[in-house]
Amino acid sequence: MAGDGKGASSETQTQEYSKLQTTSDEVLKFQAKKKKVEEKFTYYEIVWRGIFIMLVIIGVVLTERVYNFHNNPIVSDIPKNSIYDFWISIVVAALVVPVKALIKIQFFDKIMPLLSEKRSTDINEKHKRCETHCKWIFDVVYYSLATITGYWIIHDQPFLPPSLLGHGECQNLVIPFPTVPDIPYLKLYYLVQGGVHLYALMHQFTSKRGDGKFYEYTLHHSIAVFLIWFSYMMNYLQIGVVILLIHDPSDVLLIAVRTYTDMKKKKVSINIIMFVISYTFWIYVRNYVLSTCVLRTCFNAFWNFYGEPLFDIILLPNIFMLSMLIILSIMHVYWTLFFTKAIVSMITKGKDKNGYDS
Numbered sequence: 001m002a003g004d005g006k007g008a009s010s011e012t013q014t015q016e017y018s019k020l021q022t023t024s025d026e027v028l029k030f031q032a033k034k035k036k037v038e039e040k041f042t043y044y045e046i047v048w049r050g051i052f053i054m055l056v057i058i059g060v061v062l063t064e065r066v067y068n069f070h071n072n073p074i075v076s077d078i079p080k081n082s083i084y085d086f087w088i089s090i091v092v093a094a095l096v097v098p099v100k101a102l103i104k105i106q107f108f109d110k111i112m113p114l115l116s117e118k119r120s121t122d123i124n125e126k127h128k129r130c131e132t133h134c135k136w137i138f139d140v141v142y143y144s145l146a147t148i149t150g151y152w153i154i155h156d157q158p159f160l161p162p163s164l165l166g167h168g169e170c171q172n173l174v175i176p177f178p179t180v181p182d183i184p185y186l187k188l189y190y191l192v193q194g195g196v197h198l199y200a201l202m203h204q205f206t207s208k209r210g211d212g213k214f215y216e217y218t219l220h221h222s223i224a225v226f227l228i229w230f231s232y233m234m235n236y237l238q239i240g241v242v243i244l245l246i247h248d249p250s251d252v253l254l255i256a257v258r259t260y261t262d263m264k265k266k267k268v269s270i271n272i273i274m275f276v277i278s279y280t281f282w283i284y285v286r287n288y289v290l291s292t293c294v295l296r297t298c299f300n301a302f303w304n305f306y307g308e309p310l311f312d313i314i315l316l317p318n319i320f321m322l323s324m325l326i327i328l329s330i331m332h333v334y335w336t337l338f339f340t341k342a343i344v345s346m347i348t349k350g351k352d353k354n355g356y357d358s
Contacts, residue, residue, distance in 0.1 A: 049215040051327070052222065058320065059226055065316050066233045069178075074309050078178055081232050085191055089228075092195025093202065096138075104134040116264045129262060136255045142196060143248040143255075146189075150245050153185050159238050163289050164245060170293040173238050174301040178314065180235045190237060193244055194228040201225050220331065227324055234317050242294060243328075246285045253278040275343045282339060286332040295325045 070080055111133045115126060151165070159173045160166025201221040208214055231240035257274040260266055302318040 052215050052219045055219070055222065055226075062230065062317065062320050065313075066230065069234060069313055069317070072313055075178065075313060078235070079180070080235065081180075081187065081237075083233065085187065085232070086194065086229070088188070088191040089195035089198055092192050093199040096196060096199040100135065100138050103137050104131065107134050107137060114264055115262055116266075133259060133262065136259055140252055140255050143252045146193065146196075147245065147248045147252065150189060150241060150248070153183060153189055154241055154245075157181075157183065157238075159242070161289075161293055163293060164242065164285075170297045171301070173242060173294065173297050177238070177301075178235045178310065180237050183237075186237060186241060187232075190228065190232055190240065194225065194232070197221065197224040197228060223324060223328065230317070230320070234314075236321060239294060239298065239321070243290070246290050246294070250278075250282045250285050253281055272343075272347055275347075279339055279343050283336060287329075287336060290325070290332065291329055295322075295329060298322055298325060 069075060108130055111130050112126065115129055115133070117126075154160050155166065157166070157172075158168040159170070159175070160168045161170045163170075201218075201224075204214070204218050204221050208217065227243075228240065231237060257271070257278045260274055261271060298318075299322060302314075302322065
């Protein structure tokens with residue numbers, strides 16, 4: 001009997017050792033893959049850094065163009081928005097800080113035991129991922145409310161196309177530019193959106209300096225903040241609100257699938273379904289609608305001002321808007337490639353590969 005007990009004990013120890021060894025091997029494989037991904041992102045960062053520096057210089061030039069638009073006698077009869085309106089954005093950005101802190105206090109300990117260990121090599125890594133999930137709670141709630149609110153504000157406007165559940169036409173995005181139609185709550189909606197994106201940019205500068213994708217996300221947040229400010233000051237609100245409605249709902253779906261992918265108890269079949277839905281919607285709005293509706297409309301319409309008195313005033317701003325839309329489209333294609341790798345891996349291998357995460 002004693003011998004049997006010792007044999008059983010030895011067998012149990014062997015199984016436990018084997019299990020620990022397997023876990024150790026998985027951790028080492030994960031760390032190796034992570035290192036390889038980080039090295040690859042280093043090259044991308046060089047490109048994003050160059051684009052960021054270039055856009056900072058362009059931004060200085062365009063600030064002068066905004067000033068000219070607001071002070072040139074030729075366009076003195078056109079109503080314009082005031083830079084002082086952005087106190088609302090600053091207040092919103094400040095309010096986001098305590099809201100996110102409260103979310104972290106309420107949900108951090110509840111989320112920790114739900115996370116899978118496969119993508120958390122140590123306790124610090126797991127804490128980092130848990131903080132990310134707390135951030136995603138805010139993002140899902142905010143972007144859902146922003147989508148519903150934005151659609152409610154412009155659902156009956158002639159510039160909301162059927163591709164976004166509207167009854168208008170894409171060509172109306174630039175009519176009656178540079179005048180902005182009086183749409184209730186549109187400016188407030190715009191300024192609140194600006195505040196949330198301003199918070200994201202400030203958080204990037206203060207808390208993400210050592211991140212491997214610092215310049216890429218800094219570029220993304222900077223473009224978002226500058227475009228909101230620039231489009232508000234240059235009366236591009238119709239174009240801007242549609243771009244926001246293109247991004248917000250796809251962010252909600254993407255966060256949902258990334259959240260489920262991180263869970264300890266998940267089913268591959270459900271994960272695949274969520275990936276496919278999110279991936280399909282992402283490509284539709286960010287690659288198809290943005291390019292065929294917004295970008296094409298702006299490209300065709302901005303040159304119609306040639307020969308008019310205000311052409312010289314809005315020429316550079318129009319070129320900039322087109323350039324930003326093109327860069328945004330390129331970044332969407334870039335992110336779609338990573339999204340495609342993830343969904344192919346999920347369908348073919350059943351693995352929750354997510355080498356592009358933050």
